[in-house]
Amino acid sequence: xxxxxxxxxxxxxxxxxxxxxxLLQDMLTIVDTAExxxxxxxxINENVFQNYVANPSALAFAALAAARTERLRILPGVVxxxxxxxxxxxxxxxxxxxxxxxxxxxxxxxxGGRYQLDRIGxxxxxxxxxxxxxxxxxxxxxxEDDVTYDGRYFSFPRTTIVPKPAxxxxxxxxxxxxxxxxxxxxxxxxMNLLTAPNWGNFEPxxxxxxxxxxxxxxxxxxxxxxxxxxxxxxxxxxxxEADALEYFDDMVNEYNHYLALTQTGAKGTREERLxxxxxxxxxxxxxxxxxxxxxxxxxxxxxxxxxxxxxxxxPEKMIGRFKEMEAMGxxxxxxxxxxxxxxxxxxxxxxxxxxxxxxxxADRERV
Numbered sequence: 001x002x003x004x005x006x007x008x009x010x011x012x013x014x015x016x017x018x019x020x021x022x023l024l025q026d027m028l029t030i031v032d033t034a035e036x037x038x039x040x041x042x043x044i045n046e047n048v049f050q051n052y053v054a055n056p057s058a059l060a061f062a063a064l065a066a067a068r069t070e071r072l073r074i075l076p077g078v079v080x081x082x083x084x085x086x087x088x089x090x091x092x093x094x095x096x097x098x099x100x101x102x103x104x105x106x107x108x109x110x111x112g113g114r115y116q117l118d119r120i121g122x123x124x125x126x127x128x129x130x131x132x133x134x135x136x137x138x139x140x141x142x143x144e145d146d147v148t149y150d151g152r153y154f155s156f157p158r159t160t161i162v163p164k165p166a167x168x169x170x171x172x173x174x175x176x177x178x179x180x181x182x183x184x185x186x187x188x189x190x191m192n193l194l195t196a197p198n199w200g201n202f203e204p205x206x207x208x209x210x211x212x213x214x215x216x217x218x219x220x221x222x223x224x225x226x227x228x229x230x231x232x233x234x235x236x237x238x239x240x241e242a243d244a245l246e247y248f249d250d251m252v253n254e255y256n257h258y259l260a261l262t263q264t265g266a267k268g269t270r271e272e273r274l275x276x277x278x279x280x281x282x283x284x285x286x287x288x289x290x291x292x293x294x295x296x297x298x299x300x301x302x303x304x305x306x307x308x309x310x311x312x313x314x315p316e317k318m319i320g321r322f323k324e325m326e327a328m329g330x331x332x333x334x335x336x337x338x339x340x341x342x343x344x345x346x347x348x349x350x351x352x353x354x355x356x357x358x359x360x361x362a363d364r365e366r367v
Contacts, residue, residue, distance in 0.1 A: 041073030077107020105172030142170035190224030196232035200258035256293035
């Protein structure tokens with residue numbers, strides 16, 4: 001099938017003097033516009049205790065999105081599973097599945113940084129194992145009654161969630177991974193993959209190809225059906241090259257917030273970029289909820305030639321880049337189009353994409 005286009009609700013609260021309620025309304029405007037213009041879905045970011053992603057509940061926002069849409073697919077995530085009791089996540093997702101049957105999924109991960117986990121009493125070094133147990137529990141209780149569990153991190157007596165999901169075996173599950181080893185495991189488990197640059201934008205050409213090669217090879221070796229792949233990209237469409245770069249400085253500001261939150265630094269070699277990140281050190285880089293951003297100063301020169309992300313381009317070039325991704329096996333493209341711009345500019349951007357880009361990927365069989 002043809003490449004499908006999503007948008008994200010990133011909840012980037014760069015100006016904390018502005019009421020958060022206004023940011024919430026901006027994100028709902030993105031949802032409404034995606035429904036109106038024919039985007040396939042909306043991916044809902046979540047994070048806590050800081051302003052880079054100022055949304056403490058992707059599932060609550062997903063319920064709002066479900067109630068105001070009729071056809072849009074809705075993906076809360078990624079949800080950092082070690083932050084939650086998996087029985088509660090399974091139950092809330094089952095309810096969401098009844099609010100919008102067949103339209104909701106969930107993106108899950110172990111977490112890309114320790115800041116959140118440190119504050120809720122979860123050992124970052126154990127996050128991988130906690131995540132594995134939580135995911136196993138969620139998948140079981142969606143389809144089984146009277147589940148008992150006695151693991152290292154979760155234990156409970158006979159339990160049945162009520163209601164079960166409307167969809168069986170449950171809502172679509174997507175696993176967030178940015179490393180070669182990680183995507184191999186996602187593929188071997190027959191799971192859908194969510195992926196983005198491990199170092200937060202400015203991803204050199206070739207990294208995505210290496211990840212997809214690892215994913216596809218592991219899927220073929222496992223014998224499990226290949227899952228679907230969703231890739232996140234910073235995108236901005238311009239009628240001219242200058243228009244496409246209009247909000248470049250805002251994107252760099254958002255990039256530096258990401259670097260600070262995830263404690264990533266110099267990009268290094270491809271092997272270094274595509275390995276799993278460690279737990280990092282306890283570093284105090286947030287004050288009064290504001291992330292103290294890094295100070296990287298990437299140039300706007302030769303962006304197209306150097307990087308696969310961002311995709312800041314005219315229609316012809318953007319379509320060409322996305323067709324290359326489609327040919328590589330990318331099934332869904334999640335456009336990061338709100339990194340500090342006025343919401344009116346974001347809506348105009350979505351309208352321009354719907355006019356100039358989306359028609360080139362109308363439903364058809366992938367060659």
